[in-house]
Amino acid sequence: MIILGAALKISYNRKLWKTILACALIVWLAYGLRFSTFNMLVVSITEDLGLSRSAFTLSITFRYLTAFILSLAFGHFVEKLGIIKCLLMGLLATAAGEYIFSIGSTLGVFYLAGAVSGIGFALASNPIAVLIVNKRFDANRGLIMGATSAVSGLGQALF
Numbered sequence: 001m002i003i004l005g006a007a008l009k010i011s012y013n014r015k016l017w018k019t020i021l022a023c024a025l026i027v028w029l030a031y032g033l034r035f036s037t038f039n040m041l042v043v044s045i046t047e048d049l050g051l052s053r054s055a056f057t058l059s060i061t062f063r064y065l066t067a068f069i070l071s072l073a074f075g076h077f078v079e080k081l082g083i084i085k086c087l088l089m090g091l092l093a094t095a096a097g098e099y100i101f102s103i104g105s106t107l108g109v110f111y112l113a114g115a116v117s118g119i120g121f122a123l124a125s126n127p128i129a130v131l132i133v134n135k136r137f138d139a140n141r142g143l144i145m146g147a148t149s150a151v152s153g154l155g156q157a158l159f
Contacts, residue, residue, distance in 0.1 A: 019136050020144050055107055059114030063097075066118025074127055083131055090124025093117070 046053045070077075077086050097117030104110045133144050 015136065016144070019133060022132070049105060051107065056110060058107075059101075059110040062111045062114035063118040063121060066115040067122040070119055070122035071127065074122065077123070078131065083128060083135070086123045087128050090120045090122070090128065092120070094120030094124060096120075 042053060042057060045051070046056050081089070093116055097113050097115075097120055100109060100116055101113035104113055137144065
């Protein structure tokens with residue numbers, strides 16, 4: 001609420017609010033939505049498929065390892081492809097990872113889904129939002145990124 005109150009004190013600026021909403025949507029799709037649904041399904045998936053929870057949740061490790069490795073080359077990808085193409089690739093990879101996850105029935109498929117989802121996470125979450133905000137604004141960057149990051153937590157709380 002504090003962030004929202006500070007945001008409302010800024011004079012109405014279409015560019016500002018459009019950017020906040022766009023970046024918030026990016027972060028929510030690539031981060032908040034994924035973990036909200038994942039955490040809700042761990043028990044039912046592991047019980048139905050007879051998997052141990054520790055082996056199943058290792059797919060999160062694959063996600064973060066993939067994201068870490070890809071993040072090391074993030075600047076190179078942005079220079080070669082541009083922000084919009086990286087963003088679109090990231091959102092498509094996130095969708096593909098979630099699709100693979102939804103059809104999975106073995107640990108290998110869940111690990112693959114985690115890796116593909118990690119590509120999406122690396123290309124379409126906070127780093128891309130930071131680039132968009134830095135290109136569009138000279139002031140209020142912290143406020144915009146704070147509001148953007150808060151959406152992820154809000155999305156998880158709602159789910």
